Amino acid sequence: MAFYPVFLSVVCVMRNQADMQEKLITEVANAIAPLVSDYELIIVDNASTDDSVGSLKRLTSESGLPNLQVYALTKEVDLATAAWVGLENALGDYVAVINPLLDDIHFLPNMLEHAVTGADVVFANNEQKPAENMTYRAAHTAFNGIYKYFNGLDLVKEAPQYRLLSKRVVNFILQHPQPGISYRHLPATGGFAKARLSYSSAPKLQRLNHAGGSFDRGMRLLVATTRAPMRFVTALSLFGAFANIIYSLYVVAIGLFKSNVAPGWVSLSLQQSGMFFLISLVLLVLGEYILNMVSVANEGPLYHVGQEFTSARMTRREKLNIEEVAAKPATAGFTTTGAAV
Numbered sequence: 001m002a003f004y005p006v007f008l009s010v011v012c013v014m015r016n017q018a019d020m021q022e023k024l025i026t027e028v029a030n031a032i033a034p035l036v037s038d039y040e041l042i043i044v045d046n047a048s049t050d051d052s053v054g055s056l057k058r059l060t061s062e063s064g065l066p067n068l069q070v071y072a073l074t075k076e077v078d079l080a081t082a083a084w085v086g087l088e089n090a091l092g093d094y095v096a097v098i099n100p101l102l103d104d105i106h107f108l109p110n111m112l113e114h115a116v117t118g119a120d121v122v123f124a125n126n127e128q129k130p131a132e133n134m135t136y137r138a139a140h141t142a143f144n145g146i147y148k149y150f151n152g153l154d155l156v157k158e159a160p161q162y163r164l165l166s167k168r169v170v171n172f173i174l175q176h177p178q179p180g181i182s183y184r185h186l187p188a189t190g191g192f193a194k195a196r197l198s199y200s201s202a203p204k205l206q207r208l209n210h211a212g213g214s215f216d217r218g219m220r221l222l223v224a225t226t227r228a229p230m231r232f233v234t235a236l237s238l239f240g241a242f243a244n245i246i247y248s249l250y251v252v253a254i255g256l257f258k259s260n261v262a263p264g265w266v267s268l269s270l271q272q273s274g275m276f277f278l279i280s281l282v283l284l285v286l287g288e289y290i291l292n293m294v295s296v297a298n299e300g301p302l303y304h305v306g307q308e309f310t311s312a313r314m315t316r317r318e319k320l321n322i323e324e325v326a327a328k329p330a331t332a333g334f335t336t337t338g339a340a341v
Contacts, residue, residue, distance in 0.1 A: 002109060004116055008036040009092030010108075012100055013082040015046040018055045024100040024204075029065050031105045035112065038315065042069045042086040047076040059311075066313040071305045079161065081180040085305070087170055088179065096164045102126065103162040104201035111164045111197065120192035122164040125157055127200045151185070158196065159188035166192075237281045247273045 010032055014021055025043065032039050045052050056070045071085050083097045094115050096108060103126060111122040132140070148154050169187055176182040188194065248270055255266040 002035075002113065003037075004035065004112055005037045006094060006112075006116065007038045007040075007092045008032060008112070009040050009042060009086075009090035009095045011042045011044065011083055011086030011090065011095060011097045013044045013046055013079060013086070013097075014048070014052065014100075015076065016048045016050045016052060017101075018048070018050040018052040021052060021055060022059060025059060025065065025068070028098070028100055028105050029067075032108065035109055040067045040069055040090070040092060041065070042071070042090060044082045044086045045070065045072040046079075046082045047073045062312040064311060064313070066311050066315050068311040069308075070310070071308055073305060080184040083161070084180045084183045087165070087183065088174065090170070093167055094164055095167070095170055098162055101205040102130065102203045104199060107197075107199050107201070108164070110199075111195075114195040114197070115164050115166065118193055119195040120166040120169050121187040121190075121194045123158070123160050123188070123194070123196045124162040124164075125160045125196070125198045126162065126203065127198055128202055130203050130205050151189075153185065153188055155185070159185060163187065237278075237285065240277050240281050244273045244277055 010028060012025070012028060014024075017024065021043075025041065029041055032041070043056060045056060053070075053072050056068075056072070059065050060068050060070060069089070071089065073082065073085065079099075087095055087097065094112065096111065098105060098108070103124070107124055111124055114122045144154060144156055153159060165187060169190070169192055172190060172192075173179045173183050173186055176186065251266055251269045251273065255261055
């Protein structure tokens, strides 16, 4: 196995895996320890409801694993936001984000090889996927198709969750107002040297259980990365204005060439067609803007770390080269005197 003289941070997001997380974390630690000169393993507990936090506390004890950093969130957030918790607290020269249930930690050396030879961003796509229900698969395919149409980026193949980022990419994402959202797509769209790799490995998780907020997260990502939805609203407004002008001309033509028109119909139709639909569209646009401003103004932090604890053993401290120098005994029969200056 190749050895790389770098400081590597590895971020793992877990939730309700108390029965197997010690095995998973130990496997990750054993895989990266001989790979680099120094490392840290960051575990983000995504508001687990089982004994995951207690298990993680035991792993950070004196008899547990070294170089382990744990962040326990108080409420569940989406995977990208949870991963960002670890990323913005990572200290390494390179930061890898891995889901140990879906991704193969033993493929990390291939990713690190590309990173140390010049790639700032390395993506790894596992060709074997866990089973998904038909409804989610259809919605997921539709969303990725829409996102690719508007942004020209296939999130599944071109920006998978399994990734390795250099520290300067993390610092670049930190400059954005919403790094938790930007982290999902920005490494793939930013002007950094990228490498996209593929591998095939059977995931440990056989079936995905997706949260009900997937639609909301997808829409937030779509709106945050493209102006297309607002462009659609403005195009609809223009279409409505044009259609109502055509209808107004039709009403005028009826009034001019028809003799049996009900009294007041022309004026009433012109008022309704010329104002009501346009006002509705204006109110819709203003309402969306107001809703967005209110949500941004009232929205709390993306996440809150309820507990944070670190391993009692840190290999960086154990590697410190400290030399103890003992005082030499005075030579027998030889006396020195001196005066304080």
